[in-house]
Amino acid sequence: MQKKYIFTPNPNENDIDTTLKEITEHGDSLFPIAVHFTNHQSGQKNMIHKHWHRELEILYICRGRMIVNIEETSFKVKAGDILYIPSNLLHEAMHDQESPCAFFAIVFDKSFIESRVTDHIQQSYFDPLFQNINQPAMYFHEKNAFYQDIQGSVIKIIDLFALKAPLYELSLKSNLYIFFQAVLSNTSQISGNKNIQDSKSYLNSYKCKKTLLYIEENYKSHITLEEISMHIGYSKEHFCRFFKKNFRVSFFTYLNQMRIKKAEYLLLNTHLKIIDIALETGFDDANYFTIVFKKETSLTPSDYRKRPSNVTSL
Known part of the structure; x- marks a missing residue:
């Protein structure tokens, strides 16, 4: 009898909010874990769109290769490699030579794996690991002496989640403990991550999130470079370099793209006039709003609203 593999549907760019936080629920409150499978053909540029989330993540590459950026560090990974990504780290993946x-x-x-009541395991192993705000990502590959143990537990977790045989939850959770046992036993031997400047990386992450939160709270208003630079604690020139390096577009390009996404929602889900939508999303000139909207969507706001394929949803 052929085995039936079932994975959780993949999050995409529509599951990432304007602060780059992924808003997908991974599992539920009683079983907060999910396994996603992604298969990209050649020519795909964005393997993983830039985002962050409070959950922990284990990334296992099973075919091909790609470049994974986690905060300020890049990993060139191939089939068989494993990355452990702690909470709240910005990460994305790009193709490697298509x-x-x-x-x-x-x-x-x-x-999911913490003790409900503080005990020796929680105090000695998980608290130091999870409460370390400067904890870097970890990279595992076949040259690590303990790689086979880590790979074995990861593959077992994937198979258990996919097949969902009776009592699979117990075995899946036990294999997560095996994964962390191997990680904690051998952290001093981990290679490929020696040059991370933890304090700088954390500061950069904090500045990114502070920037995105400011945009989210103020996009309806007229935001100047002077205001946001002062809020972040940089000069205008330093802020522009910082933003372009971390988001790969200029600040005003990003701001307009975010405003257009807000406008798209209002066009499809409200009966507001186009001029009112322009004002609601931070554009004080309706003509400029139309120009920017058409540049981003290839349609005017009125044409976008009239498309028969658009379905209003909440």
Whole structure:
């Protein structure tokens, strides 16, 4: 009898809010874990769109290769490699020379493996690991002496989640403990991550999130470079370089793109006049709003609203 593999549907760019936080639920409150499978053919640029989430993540590459950026560090990974991504780290993946690539993402809330009552395991192992705000990502590959143990537990977790045989939850959780036992036993031997400047990386992450939160709270108003630079604590020139490096577009390009996404929602879900939508999303000139909207969507706001394929949803 052929085995039936079932994975959680993949999040996409529509599941990432304007602060780059992924808003997908991974599992539920009783079983907060999900395994996603992604298979990209050659020519795909964005393997994983830039985002962050409070859950922990184990990334397992099973075919091809790609470049994974986690905060300020890049990892060039190939089939068989494994990355452990702690909570709240911005991460994304790009193609490596247009190579096709397939990978699994195991995403779970740390509460899934933490002790409900503080005990020796929690105090000695998980608290130091999960409460370290400067904890870097970890990269595992076949040259690590303990790699076979880590790979074995990861593959077992994927198979258990996919097949969902009776009592699979117990075995899946036990294999997560095996994964962390191997990680904690051998952290001093981990290679490929020696040059991370933890304090700088954390500061950069904090500044990114502070920037995005400011945009989210103020996009309806007229935001100047002077205002946001002062809010972040940079000069205008430093802020522009910082923003372009971390978001790969200029600040005003990003701001307009976010405003247009807000406008798209209002066009499809309200009966507001186009001029009112322009004002609601931070554009004080309706003509300029139309120009920017058409540049981003290839349609005027009125044409976008009239498309028969658009379905209003909440």
